[in-house]
Every structure is written in structure tokens, then in C-alpha cells.
Amino acid sequence: MKIAIPTKDFRTVCGHAGQARRWLLYTLPAPVGLTQTLPAAEEIELPKEMAIHHFNDQGPHPLDGVDLILSFSAGDGFFRRMEQRGTRVLLTGEPDPVIAIRNFLAGDAQPKPPFDITAKFCKIHDLFSRHRKPA
Numbered sequence: 001m002k003i004a005i006p007t008k009d010f011r012t013v014c015g016h017a018g019q020a021r022r023w024l025l026y027t028l029p030a031p032v033g034l035t036q037t038l039p040a041a042e043e044i045e046l047p048k049e050m051a052i053h054h055f056n057d058q059g060p061h062p063l064d065g066v067d068l069i070l071s072f073s074a075g076d077g078f079f080r081r082m083e084q085r086g087t088r089v090l091l092t093g094e095p096d097p098v099i100a101i102r103n104f105l106a107g108d109a110q111p112k113p114p115f116d117i118t119a120k121f122c123k124i125h126d127l128f129s130r131h132r133k134p135a
Contacts, residue, residue, distance in 0.1 A: 001028045001068070002067050002068075003026045003070065003101055004023050004044075004068070004070075004087075005024045005041075005070050006022070006069070007024050008022060010022060012095045012096065012097070013092060013100055014071070014072055015113070016072075016073055017073065017078050017089070018051065018053035018075055018077065018078040019051055020051060020052075020071075021046045021048065021050075022044070023062075023063070024042070024043060025041060025042040025063075026042075026097075027042070038101060046062060050062065052081060053077075057081070061085070063082075063085070063087070066087050068087065068088050068104065069087055069088070070091075070094075070104065070110075071091060071092070072091065072093065074089055090104065092110035092113060093112045
């Protein structure tokens with residue numbers, strides 16, 4: 001199982017996943033046990049044009065093959081685009097990536113994400129952009 005987490009500092013979960021250029025990628029061996037130590041995360045730094053918000057969906061993307069994304073926030077367009085790529089997106093308020101992953105694996109509810117004003121702007125922007133939901 002592959003789990004990706006947007007980050008600003010390669011240590012904590014951040015929001016606005018569609019604009020994120022830094023990612024932590026955890027590749028978990030199967031079967032995943034709750035008591036096992038998580039493998040070290042691969043640090044991914046994307047150029048601006050590869051951020052999902054700017055990516056033109058033509059060709060492969062470094063996040064292809066990811067099963068789950070855990071983020072503080074993401075716009076509706078991000079949810080739709082990642083669903084089309086076969087990736088589930090789940091919001092969390094847990095700043096520690098390892099704890100957020102352990103909560104997910106245990107089936108525990110994720111803490112409520114912090115308020116993110118940029119997510120509100122994204123919802124408005126998505127209404128008028130190529131990210132809008134098809135009619």
C-alpha cells in the first residue's frame with residue numbers, strides 16, 4: 001500500500017494538497033500490521049507544473065499508483081482528479097504523518113482538520129475553472 005502526504009517541511013502534514021509540491025511517500029509492505037515500524041518515507045519534491053492543480057493530466061505523474069492521500073485540506077477538483085487516478089483522499093487534522101497513518105490503519109477516525117481559508121477560495125475557484133465538476 002502506498003500512502004502520500006503533502007508537507008511543507010518533510011516532517012508534518014499540511015493542507016492544500018492540489019498546490020503541494022513536497023510529498024512524503026510511504027510504501028507499506030503487505031500485510032500491514034499495526035505494531036510494525038513504518039518504513040522511512042521517500043521525500044518527493046515536484047516542480048510547480050507537476051503540482052496536481054497545475055498538472056495537465058497528460059502522461060504519468062509521480063503520485064500515480066498511490067492508494068491513499070492524507071491531507072489537512074483539498075479542493076473538490078483535487079478529490080475528483082485523484083479519484084480518476086485511482087487514489088482515495090482522506091482529510092485529517094493530525095499533523096504527525098506516522099500517527100495519521102496509524103489512525104487510518106487502525107480504522108480510527110481522523111481528527112478534524114484545522115480551518116483552512118484557502119480551501120474556501122479553492123471551492124469558489126473550482127466553480128469557474130477546468131477543475132469544476134462536469135455538468
